[in-house]
Amino acid sequence: MRHVAKVAGVGIKTVSRVMNDEPDVSEATRQRVLDASLRLNYQLDMVAGSLRRPGRQTLSIGLLLPRVANPFSSRLHRAIENALTPRGIAVFAASMDDDPDREKALVAAFLGRRVDGLVLTPIARSQIHTIPEHSRALPMVFIEREPLGIDADAVVTNNAVAAAHAASHLLAHGHTRLAYLGDRADIQGERRRGFTGELERAGLYTYRIPVREGLHNEESARQAALELLGGNEPPTAFFSSQHFITFGVIRALKELRLSRKVALVGFDDFALADMMDPGVTVIAQHPERIGKVAAERLLARIDGDDRAPETYVVPSELIERGSGELSPAP
């Protein structure tokens, strides 16, 4: 920049003004500076600039996802990118892999890079240990789960209501022997409670409803489904709390040729769900909407909004495709 100033025959501050499109520069000097910067292949250094700028903004944010390659995460990522790119904000993205230590390390890495804000899907039960004290005031938005031990906005799906809806949907089709398959009990507890709560309200003995949690992948979900279907009093309907669990159930049902006999409602929509046989009824979350709301909240906080933190609930949608509308064999 100093070099450009010299070549253009102006002061260094004038170059800064031109590069940042600040007013009060005569068109003539503007042109001279632009010419010089082009000739010298000059490019403004945002990193150095952020050091002196008030608030030290870096125009970057950190995004902590369960896994960048998981479809829900990546759609969320995209929605957030869409909202931030127009403001010139770049996104650091990282995967946490259900590992609280990794979550903590990644938060530290982003804080060290002086991001202007953080969007995170928390893994750790409480954020007291993941967010160091000196950064509690950093603009932050939590997704999927409200923060514990920290005050910040959150954007969540209506998990309990949606799961209850799935339960009543299956009840309405005549099922009384239902089963719940889920991942981590702490994270997806809302879904389980919504589901079993509704069954209880309907007068079912919930202790007779098998609840299998801690299913971390497609294969363990498949195993769990096979086991239940092989037991006595096998379920006539499944509810799965996550897309890969749904995949496991689909496999189990297909293997046993029960796809058209046993009902299934899965949380999370997925590609080609309607092309399966039968089509898979799902509760579709709206990652695009969730990401958009989260990004907007983050921007508002970055812009100084200091209202009390709120939790925003984004409704999901039950999409009937066949598998959830099967009735139990008489």
Added chain:
Amino acid sequence: MRHVAKVAGVGIKTVSRVMNDEPDVSEATRQRVLDASLRLNYQLDMVAGSLRRPGRQTLSIGLLLPRVANPFSSRLHRAIENALTPRGIAVFAASMDDDPDREKALVAAFLGRRVDGLVLTPIARSQIHTIPEHSRALPMVFIEREPLGIDADAVVTNNAVAAAHAASHLLAHGHTRLAYLGDRADIQGERRRGFTGELERAGLYTYRIPVREGLHNEESARQAALELLGGNEPPTAFFSSQHFITFGVIRALKELRLSRKVALVGFDDFALADMMDPGVTVIAQHPERIGKVAAERLLARIDGDDRAPETYVVPSELIERGSGELSPAP
């Protein structure tokens, strides 16, 4: 940092040494500095540090993907993250949406943030206009396509060979009326040439092979497939150059109840491909492998490797699942 130094009663450089785990600090002073930094909630500022470090490394790279939410992109992203996180390098990710202007703007945004390297899946035909002159020497790795107008490493799938393999696979099952459905002719030209080239070698009149390109989404692929199937001399086998085109063909075949009559081989594997009816035969790329190689090349370049750039070819794999093994009706 100055503050921590004062509280610990040491020089500022000693604090720097401790925070960066440099040697030659006595355990006693180390502890005093650590105590002080904890008491003051101090956190090292990497942004400021990068300003003075030799080579000005920021420990961040830019990753330019077609779309972060597309499964191929996000798996690639994950593989790159896996290779770079252990080195403490953070990843800026962004979507280009097939828009050369956006590509250029994002490159500029990352360069302005002084990333240590760039991984990109180029959209623009030539990179002369997207990579400004002053950054031609920045460590860079191209994915899916070799760079034009710039010298850099590239990592690609064996597109032509794989597509030729798909062609011979379909020929071996007795097909003579085949069709090719593809996205952008410039980007996926290798696949088309590999496919039609093999048919030519087998003695087919390739001018009679319908080639539909420019299919930008599932719906246009579906339309194209429906049209071909409704014409005279409908194809008995399809080759699709990309996962969403495969989806469109699957839809078209299902609508016409031809899923078990007309063969299909799709480029790119996808979730539940084996659960379709019939299972979908695909050429599976290995984004994990591609990403790993790309990240390793980038790290090598960052570490000063200055050998002549090379193109690395990562083999793909034809996975038989049924749809590609159907024979034409006699």
Added chain:
DNA sequence: TTGAAAGCGCTAACAA
């Protein structure tokens, strides 16, 4: 409208 000086938080080089 323009420019000079100070300093953001840090690390390299060198001195003690």
Added chain:
DNA sequence: TTGTTAGCGCTTTCAA
């Protein structure tokens, strides 16, 4: 082993 000084490239402040 420790500390001092200079300066990375920029923007702010303030003076011209």
